[in-house]
Amino acid sequence: MTKNMLHRIEVVTKKEFLDAEGDALKKSIAHLNLGKVDDIRVIKVYKLEGIDDKQLLHSIVEKLLVEKLWQDYALDEQVIRETDKAIEVALKPGVMDTEIDSVTKAVSDLGIDGLIAAGTGKRYIFKGNVSTNEVQKIAEQLLMNKTVQYILQKPEETLIIGSSPAQTQTVSMREMSDEQLIELSNNRLWLNLEEMKIIQNHFKKLDRDPTDLEVEMLAQTWSEHCVHKTFKAKLIIDGKEKPSLMSRIKNATKEINSSKVISVFEDNSGVIEFFDDLAVSGKGETHNSPSAIEPYGGAMTGSGGVFRDIVGTGQGAKTIISTDVFCFAPLDLPREKVPLGSIHPRRLSQEIVRGVKDYGNRMGIPTNNGSFHFHPDFVAKPTILVGAYGIMPKKFAKKSKPKKGDLILTAGGKTGRDGIHGATFSSGEMTADTKKVSGSAVQIGNAIEEKRTFDAIMIARDRGLIRAITDCGAGGYSSAVGEMGEELGAVVKLESIDLKYQGLAPWEIWISESQERMVMAVDPKDIKELEKIFSGYNVDIVVIGEFTGDRKLKITWEGQIVCDLEMEFIHNGLPQRTMEGAWREPKLSEPDIGEPIIFAEQEVSSLTPPLSRMGEGARRAGEARDRAKSYNEIFKKVLAHWNVCSKEPIVRRYDHEVMGTSALKPYSGVKKDAPNDAVIVEPVLGSGKGLAVAHGLNPTYNKIHPYWGAASAFDECVRNMVATGVDPENIALLDNFIWPFPEKEELGQLDQAVDACYDITTAWKMPLVSGKDSLSSTYRGPNGKVIKIPPVLCISGFAPVKEIEKTVSSDFKQAGSSIFIIGETKAELGGSVYYDLQGQLGASVPKVDIIRARKIFKTMHKTIQNGLLRSSHDISEGGIGVTIAEMCFGGDMGAKIELEKVSDLDRADHILFSESNTRFVVEVAPEDEGKILELFNGLPISKIGEVSDDKNLKFLFKGKELIFGELNELKKVYKSTMSKYF
Known part of the structure; x- marks a missing residue:
């Protein structure tokens, strides 16, 4: 048999044009001090197998792979011959290559047959005084992720993945000892001994041993990630039984x-x-564990997965908004502080942002709301929270139940080994070995495939062809088919499932988390019409089984039964856990920090924003007292702090204008660089009706007191929405808990946070309609070092907006306007940016007056609806000074503020940097002052200053000028931090 020839195409930017990727890489190398590189050329490599006609190959290249105006290419030879040092990086065999999926389809569309395999890579050519060892370090730190990529040492002979015949194995579990059960679980299942013994005893009753597919399926179904064992557990807190968290x-x-x-x-x-x-x-939805080991793929598939959650709701919704909330260690963290097995936060953040950007932008879904948060303890395991919002006709908002005889239809991507053990992996703690052993838990997404699938689903939905629909998320087909068929039962033929390549064992096919797959229950009579719809979008659909009515799950592989279990045991065989927790309020105190100098001609010594390591607090506080700073200097440091500084360089990477629905954008103002508190879109263009989205969180507050940290998350989310004009009566909420592994102390913290959820939602009449918990954010190092993230509770809100014209942005609009503060400013600086600059945590965490807060929210809405506010902005990290600075930046105007009118506290720094909740700064026309004071009668409100046209920001206290800043200078400081990295 004639061997297929593998052809290689190299594409490079012409010398007269900027090699943007190479230039950015050169800057990163210099920043990390990895070597002296004069120039870098980046060469894109394509590999095509099965077509040997050179004329056809040149045609493919010139029509699909190269833009001859600014690129050169070479076929089967090097496009650049003179090289100092070169290295080539490619994806490992079996890892999804989304570009190749598009290339393969495009070649077919050209009418060219014979392409049997394809691949891509990148070759990097380094010029300068750089050693081989330095090139290797550059590759490992900047060019590749060993989890999914490798350095190509010699040319491949073929791209066809070899395989062995797939087999099902029996797990001899009935006679295992407890030690053997634990070993089996640690190797592949991540269940505890009690759960393993339940499985063992069940198969003893069945008088047989389980197949590997059966134990894998039970481990997935019973994983913390899928079944929420902690949130459903019976709780004993401080010796007293309490209702479950859920x-x-x-x-x-x-x-x-x-x-x-x-x-x-x-x-x-x-x-x-x-x-x-x-x-x-x-x-x-969270995607912390996958993103920690392969940030680009983890972030991509996080976005793709939550988009599918929206489309898999009811009988199908259209995804119209994408959001992202990230928690990292500081991006300037010294490399030696990054624990073994973890990725430096600089690269981690850049790759995660790229992943969210690439998926949302390619899907044509605007990513228009999000935030970045920083704390050193996110160094080993970041928090990656992605969200989505959708719209549908109300008649499709509820799922119909599958009927006996309905077909199980799968649509979208093919199945491979990517994502295997994703659900169970995400339920475990992270260690130094996580990257080595969990590579298969990472998936790479293909946004184009998902876009086509979604478009076809919308047509099928509108024609009434979908009875029920869900996505293949955690656990893959095991979860999707298992949950959809829980009440009926199902039979599945695994051999009918389309595979990316041969050689997968049946259990791998069943629990694979390969992306872009949806599962539907459909009437057999509709299959022909469905085939026509999906083929029109070049989307594969396959019937893989049917719903039976016997409440059993039967799975076959080439005629062999590989699973035969009752749905009752699969879904209800796991008993409710009993878990004990304890809550002890941390023994914290307020730091002894002297007040800044009233006035000094000093500049910021460094604009690199310090972030406390918490354990070094006492030493750094002592240093801070030794070198007293002026208010001017400290205010600039607050503006440059990681948790305050402008995130605009990140936001601008996302397309938030796609779909054309943007009504209130992430940034507004004269120069479009002032952050708004929420975003509002107009889903039905021309209707004048909007959907508002916002969120709130502060992990540092949770370290002090999780009840008030949770309360602050609710308050921030709601005040962000109310600040733009949203009616608080229309708000629905989402909760996402990201917590360290729940040992006794952590469970006590969770209990406090959930108590706050209950108290606030019932008092404010705001329903929590969806949520998710991720309780594995603990790292255990080989030296016994344990790193637990600050507990995270993110509260997200969404609400209909009746009239989008009656909303306000954050930027000042007119010089001479009056500036008011609404809400009470207290000496609440625990967990604040101000304390962090002193290396301290503090104890006085911001609290929420739950009853008064609701009154303020409702009055704010009424005030905006009456047209009395020119601008509005909430007060959060950094305090009132940051809020007013951002409003000045947006309006390109100055302001003069008298701090003694903000609060009767005796220290100006406490007034300026307090982070008390339920506060707003609003801009009011002078002639409307009386009206706003009347509306807020009985609630805390005060006029504190006015907007000026001199482009200077001034803060005074009892006649003394504490801060004087020229607007452009302050904005430069505000923008300086993140611009170094994005």
């Missing part, structure tokens, strides 16, 4: 009994009423 959250929404809620905690996302017989849905 029941408290659900009961809060039941007690509210909101008429606007359509679907709550029963589908892939929560659904509420919109306008005109439409409904909107929302979901937040």
Whole structure:
């Protein structure tokens, strides 16, 4: 048999044009001091196998792979011959190469047959005084991720993946000792001994040993990630039994009994009423573990997965908004402080942002709301929270139940080894070995495939062809088919599933988390019409089984039964856990920090924003007292702090204008660089009706007191929405808990946070309609070092907006306007940016007056609806000074503020940098002062200054000028931090 020839195409930017990728890489190498590189050329490599006609190959290259105006290429030879040092990086065999998927389809569309395999890579050519060892370090730190990529040492002979015949194995589990059960679990299942013994005893009753598919499926179904064992557990807190965490959250929404809620905690996302017989849905999802080991793929598939949650809601919703919330260690963290097995936060953040950008932009879904948060303890395991919101006709908002005889239809991507053990992996702690052993838990997404699949699903939905739909997320087909068929039972033929390559064992096919796959229950009579719809979008659909009615799950592989279990045992065989927790309030105190110098001609010694290591607090506080700083200097440091500085360089990478629905953008103002508190889109163009989205969180507060940290997250989310004009009566909420592994202390913290969820949602009448918990954010190093993230509770909100014209942005509009503060400023600096600059945590965490807060929110809404506010901005990290600076930046105007009118506190720094909740700064026309004071009668409100046209920001205290800053200088400081990295 004639051997197929593998052809290689190299494409490079012409010398007269800037090699943008090479230039950016050169800057990164210099920043990390990895070597002296004069120039870098980046060469894109394509490999095509099966077509040997050179004329055809040149045609493919020139039509698909190269832009001859600014690129050169070479076929089967090097495009650049003179090289100092060169290295080539490629994806490992079996890893999804999304570009090649498009190339393969395009070659087919050209009418060219014979392409049997393809691949890509990149060759980097380094010029300068750089050693081989330095090139190797550059590759490992900047060019590749060993989890999914490798350095090509010699040319491949073929791209065809070899395989052995797939086999099902029996796991001899019935006679295993406890030690053997634990060993089996640690190797592949991540269950505890009690759970392993339940499985063992069940198969003893069946008088047989399980197949590997059966034990893998049970491990996936019973994983923390999928079944939420901690949140459903019976709790003993400080010796007293309490309702489960999950029941408290659900009961809060039941007690509210909101008429606007359509679907709550029963589908892939929560659904509420919109306008005109439409409904909107929302979901937040974490992808921490995959993103920690392969940040680009982990972030991509996080976004892709939450988009599928929206489309898999009811009978299908259209995804219209993408969001992202990230928690990292500081990007300037010394490399020696990054623990073994972890990726430096600089590269981690850049790759995660690139992943979210690439997926959302390619899908044509605007990523228009999000935030960045920093703390050193996110160094080993970041928090990666992605969200999505969708819209659908109200009549499609509820799922129909599959019927006996309905076909199980899968649509979208093919199945491979990517993502195997993703659900169980995400349920475990991270260690130094995580990257080595969990590579298969990482998936790479293909946004184009998902876009085509979604478009076809919308047509099928509108024609009434979908009975029920869900996505293949954690656990793959095991989760999707298992959950959809829980009440009926199902039979599945694994051999009918389309594979990316041969050689997968049946259990791998069943639990693979390969991306872009949806599962539907459809009537057999509709299959021909569905085939026609999906083929029109070049999307594969396959019937893989049917729903049976016997409440059993039967799976076959080439005629062999590889699973035969009752749905009852699969879904209800796991008993409720009993877990003990304890809450002890940390023994913290307020730091002894002297007040800054009232005035000094000093400049900022360094604009690199320090972030406390918390353990070094006392030493750094002593240093801070030894070198007293002026208010001017400290204010600039606050503006440059990681948790305050402008995130605009990141936001601008996302396309938030696609779809053309943007009504209130992430940034506004004269120069479009002032952050708004929420975003508002107009889903139905021309309707004048909007959907608002915002969120709130502060992990540092949770370290001090998780009840008040949780309360602050609610308050920030709601005040962000209310600041733009949203009616608080229309807000629905999402909760996402990202916590260290739940030992006794952590469980006590969770209990406190959930108590806050219950108290606030019932008091404010705001339903929690969807949520997710991720309770594995603990790192254990080989030297016994344990790193636990600061507990994270992110509260996201979404709400219909009746009139988008009656909303306000954050930027000052007119010189001479009056500036008011609404809300009470207290000496609440625990966890603040100001304390962090002194190397301290503090104890006085901001609290929430739950009853008064609701009154303020409702009055704010009424004030905006009456047209009395020219601008509005909430007060959060950094305090009132940061809020007013951002409003000045947006309006390109100055302001003069008298701090003694803000609060009666006796220290100006406490007034200026307090982070008390439920506060707003608003701009009011002088003639409307009386009206706003009347509306807020009985609530805390005060006029504190006015907007000026001199482009200077001044803060005074009892007649003394504390801060004087020229606007452009302050803005430069504000923008300096993140611009070094993005």
